[in-house]
Amino acid sequence: MMNRRRGTWMLSYYGTFLYRILLVLLLFFICRFLFYFLNISLFPGIEAGDWIKILSGGLRFDIAAMLYFNCLLIFLMTVPVPYLLRTHKRYQRVVQWVFYMTNGIALLLNCIDFIYYRFTLRRTTTSVFSEFAHEQNKSGLAWNFLIDYWYVVLIFAGLTGLMVLLYRKVQVRNDQPPSRIPVYYCKAALIFVLGVILAIGGIRGGFRHSTRPITVGDAGVYVKRSHEVYLVLNTPFVFIRTMGVKPLKELHDFPDATIGDVYTPLHTPADSLPFTKKNVVVIILESFGKESVGFYNKELDNGKYTGFTPFLDSLAAVSKIYWNSFANGRKSIDAIPSIFSSIPSGLDPFVLTPYVSDSTKSLPKLLANEGYHTSFFHGAPNGSMGFLPYTKMIGIEHYFGKTEYNNDADYDGIWGIWDEPFFQFFEQKLNSFPQPFFSGIFSVSSHHPFEVPEQYKGKFKKGPLPVMECISYTDMALQKFFDKARRQPWFNNTLFVISADHATVSYHAEYQNAWGDIAIPIILYSPGDSSFRGVDPGVIQQLDIMPTVLGYLHYHKPYLAFGENVLDRKGPGFAYQYSGGHRWINGDYLLFFDGKRSTGLYNFKQDRLMKTDLLQDSAQRAAAMEQKVKAFIQQYNNRLIRNQLIAPGS
Known part of the structure; x- marks a missing residue:
C-alpha cells in the first residue's frame, strides 16, 4: 500500500525487512558495473556469456558481503521482542542508522576500488592499513586523492543518496498488534532461528559438510582469466575475509638487482x-x-x-x-x-x-x-x-x-x-x-x-x-x-x-619431529623410460x-x-x-x-x-x-x- 502524501510504500514488518536486504544487493550490483566501466580497459575480451557466470558468481559474494555487513541489522529486525517495540519509531530509527552506517562503509570500500584497483590490480584488503601505517602525510595523500578523483566522491555521494532515498521509500506498515501473544513469539522465534541458519549458509556459500566459508579464491570458478575474479568479488567481502590474515611485508635484506x-x-x-x-x-x-x-x-x-x-x-x-x-x-x-x-x-x-x-x-x-x-x-x-x-x-x-x-x-x-x-x-x-x-x-x-x-x-x-x-x-x-x-x-x-x-x-x-612431520613420498614413474629409475640421496x-x-x-x-x-x-x-x-x-x-x-x-x-x-x-x-x-x-x-x-x- 502506498502513502501518497509521503510518497512511501507501506509494507508488512517482514516485507520491509526483505526489501532492505534486497536494496543492499541492488547497490552492490550497481557498484560492480561502475567498477567495470571505470576500469574497462583492464578487462578486455569479456563476452556476454562470460557476464552470465560473472554475475551469478558475483551474487554469491554479494550475499555473503551483505550478511557480513548487516548482521547487526538482521539481528535487530528478527530478534523476538514485543511487537510494539520493534515497530516503534525510535526502534526503527536505530535500525535506520545502523543500515546507513554499515552499508555506507560498504559502499565507500567499493568506491575506493573504482580507482585504487588500477594501481594495485587487486581488491583492497585490510593490509592497506599496514601499507600506509608509516606514511607521514596521510591527510595530504587523502586530500590529493579526493581532488584528483573528484568524480568518485560524487559517485559515492550519489550512491549514498540513492541508498537513503530508496530506504525511505518503504516503511513498516502500522498494523494492529497481534492478539495472540504466544503465537506471535513462536512465529518470531522461528523466523529468528531460520534467519540465523540462512545467514550461516549465505556466509559459508552452502550447507554441505565439506563446504567452508567462501574465500577470495572461490571466485576463480566463475571466470576464464584470473584477473576477472575482481569483477566477481566485491571489496566489502574481500575486506572482511582478509581481517585476521596477517599481511605480508616487503623485505629488503638483499637489493633487487643482486x-x-x-x-x-x-x-x-x-x-x-x-x-x-x-x-x-x-x-x-x-x-x-x-x-x-x-x-x-x-x-x-x-x-x-x-x-x-x-x-x-x-x-x-x-x-x-x-x-x-x-x-x-x-x-x-x-x-x-x-x-x-x-x-x-x-x-x-x-x-x-x-x-x-x-x-x-x-x-x-x-x-x-x-x-x-x-x-x-x-x-x-x-x-x-x-x-x-x-x-x-x-x-x-x-x-x-x-x-x-x-x-x-x-x-x-x-x-x-x-x-x-x-x-x-x-x-x-x-x-x-x-x-x-x-x-x-x-x-x-x-x-x-x-x-x-x-x-x-x-x-x-x-x-x-x-x-x-x-x-x-x-x-x-x-x-x-x-x-x-x-x-x-x-x-x-x-x-x-x-x-x-x-x-x-x-x-x-624417527617421524615425531620437525623432519618427520613434513616427510612424504614423492615418486616419479615413467613406464616407457627404463632409464628414469633409481634412488638419489638428495632432496x-x-x-x-x-x-x-x-x-x-x-x-x-x-x-x-x-x-x-x-x-x-x-x-x-x-x-x-x-x-x-x-x-x-x-x-x-x-x-x-x-x-x-x-x-x-x-x-x-x-x-x-x-x-x-x-x-x-x-x-x-x-x-x-x-x-x-x-x-x-x-x-x-x-x-x-x-x-x-x-x-x-x-
Whole structure:
C-alpha cells in the first residue's frame, strides 16, 4: 500500500525487512558495473556469456558481503521482542542508522576500488592499513586523492543518496498488534532461528559438510582469466575475509638487482632437446606420510617394518626416487598450489590469502599453451576445499568431482566417493581424453573418521593408528587403477607423479619431529623410460614437481617456480616449510629460522631424533643456509605483494 502524501510504500514488518536486504544487493550490483566501466580497459575480451557466470558468481559474494555487513541489522529486525517495540519509531530509527552506517562503509570500500584497483590490480584488503601505517602525510595523500578523483566522491555521494532515498521509500506498515501473544513469539522465534541458519549458509556459500566459508579464491570458478575474479568479488567481502590474515611485508635484506645471485624463482631453461609431449598424470594421496611407505623405512623396527603400502613399494622400486622428500605444508589446501603452481604457503595457506588471485602461469596453464588437454579429479562434493575454483584459476579446463561421478551409491557419507571406484572412474576418463593430456587426482578416503568400505573391513593390516588401514585401502585402489591403465595405449607415453598432500600423525620416534612431520613420498614413474629409475640421496619437495616435470619434458620457455628442476641442479637440493617459523632444509641439514635469526640446526641423517643442535658448532653452514632462506622469503613476499608471479617473456 502506498502513502501518497509521503510518497512511501507501506509494507508488512517482514516485507520491509526483505526489501532492505534486497536494496543492499541492488547497490552492490550497481557498484560492480561502475567498477567495470571505470576500469574497462583492464578487462578486455569479456563476452556476454562470460557476464552470465560473472554475475551469478558475483551474487554469491554479494550475499555473503551483505550478511557480513548487516548482521547487526538482521539481528535487530528478527530478534523476538514485543511487537510494539520493534515497530516503534525510535526502534526503527536505530535500525535506520545502523543500515546507513554499515552499508555506507560498504559502499565507500567499493568506491575506493573504482580507482585504487588500477594501481594495485587487486581488491583492497585490510593490509592497506599496514601499507600506509608509516606514511607521514596521510591527510595530504587523502586530500590529493579526493581532488584528483573528484568524480568518485560524487559517485559515492550519489550512491549514498540513492541508498537513503530508496530506504525511505518503504516503511513498516502500522498494523494492529497481534492478539495472540504466544503465537506471535513462536512465529518470531522461528523466523529468528531460520534467519540465523540462512545467514550461516549465505556466509559459508552452502550447507554441505565439506563446504567452508567462501574465500577470495572461490571466485576463480566463475571466470576464464584470473584477473576477472575482481569483477566477481566485491571489496566489502574481500575486506572482511582478509581481517585476521596477517599481511605480508616487503623485505629488503638483499637489493633487487643482486638477490637473484643468492636465490631466484625465475627459470630460463637452456635445454637444446625438443619439447616432448608426454602425458602427465599427478596423483595426490591424502595423508600418506612417509612413515606409512615401507620402501623408505626398511631399517625401522630393527629391519622388520614393512609399512602399509605394498603396491606403492613395488612402484617405487621401478621409479625415480629422491630419498629426502618433503611436503611444503601441513594441510590439504597447501598441496595444490605447491604441486601445480610451485608456490608454498607461508603463515597462512596461500589459497586463503588475498594474493591467491595474483596472475600466475602454473604447470597446467603452461602445458595447456602447448596443446595439452587439462583436467582434475577429486571425489568430494564439488567446491570442497576450494579445489574447483583454484584449479580453474590456474588453467585446468575440466573438473570432475562427486557431481560428475553421479553415483551416490559409492559415497562414503562424509568426504566423497570411495577411492577405489573413483580411481576406476579416473582411468575410464583418461582413456577418452585426447593426447597429450595433463590430469591430476586427489584421493579422499584416508580421512577421519578413517573408515573403509564395508566389503573391505578386516581385509587390511590396521596398524597402531586408524589411518593406516585407510592408507592400505587407497594403496589397493591405486594398484587397481594401474592394473587397468597399463593396458591402455597412452600408458607408456605418460609421466606419473605420485605425492602425498601432507604427512599425518606418526608413531615412530624417527617421524615425531620437525623432519618427520613434513616427510612424504614423492615418486616419479615413467613406464616407457627404463632409464628414469633409481634412488638419489638428495632432496625433493612438492615445489620441485612443476619445474622437474617441465625439465623432463624439455620445456624451453621461461617460467616462475619457487622450487627447482631436480634433474638439472648443482648440490643436494633444498626444501622450505613454514610451521610457526621457517624451516629450511639443505641436503641432510635442517635450519630453524624465526624471521630474524637462526634458532637451530640439525643433521637429520645422522641424528634422526634431532637431539643435537649444531648451530654453534656449524656456524658457517648455518650462516650460509640463513642467507638462502632469507632470500627465498624475500622473493616470496615481495613477488606476492607486487603481483610478480609470471616470468618475463613467458
